[in-house]
Amino acid sequence: xxxxxxxxxxxxxxxxxxxxxxxEEIKEALLTIVATGGQKILCDFSRTEVVAPAGxxxxxxxxxxxxxxxxxxxxxxxxPDVRELFNEAGLSQIFRYYDDEEALKVTVxxxxxAHFAHYTDLHxxxxxxxxxxxxxxxxxxxxxxxxxxxxxxxxDTIRAALTEKLAVDRVLIIPAAQPVEGA
Numbered sequence: 001x002x003x004x005x006x007x008x009x010x011x012x013x014x015x016x017x018x019x020x021x022x023x024e025e026i027k028e029a030l031l032t033i034v035a036t037g038g039q040k041i042l043c044d045f046s047r048t049e050v051v052a053p054a055g056x057x058x059x060x061x062x063x064x065x066x067x068x069x070x071x072x073x074x075x076x077x078x079x080p081d082v083r084e085l086f087n088e089a090g091l092s093q094i095f096r097y098y099d100d101e102e103a104l105k106v107t108v109x110x111x112x113x114a115h116f117a118h119y120t121d122l123h124x125x126x127x128x129x130x131x132x133x134x135x136x137x138x139x140x141x142x143x144x145x146x147x148x149x150x151x152x153x154x155x156d157t158i159r160a161a162l163t164e165k166l167a168v169d170r171v172l173i174i175p176a177a178q179p180v181e182g183a
Contacts, residue, residue, distance in 0.1 A: 018055030030062035046077035118154035
């Protein structure tokens, strides 16, 4: 399981399959976050296709211990089948879920804010699903006096930062001079 730090939130990116073999490792990773001072954990299920009963049990056990330590745990980017499993298990009242698109857009906007000096305007953010692939399209306006080489350098820097922070398949940054319909 991959752990990322965004602000004061530890983002735990869950593997494609949360089964018995991975369950104990996941539980220990979550508890280690709390033991090392992490009080806010966002579980990113964007890559997860299957959560077996052993995996669900490990997540619930970790949640219980995290709450005892004064921490918080929430979920995002759950695929419908995974979310339904949590709902069927009666966990929808216990766990906080974040709307998939809104949680992802907030993360994109936070990262773009860190790079605001490199572009002049944001004209839209679109999330596109192509089968199982998730693509983020970002439409940015740049200073018209900049050379294309400078713009490309900024595009590459922003794309690299977003790719590191987001659990998506592709990040597209498209120069734009006006708002994009639907974005």
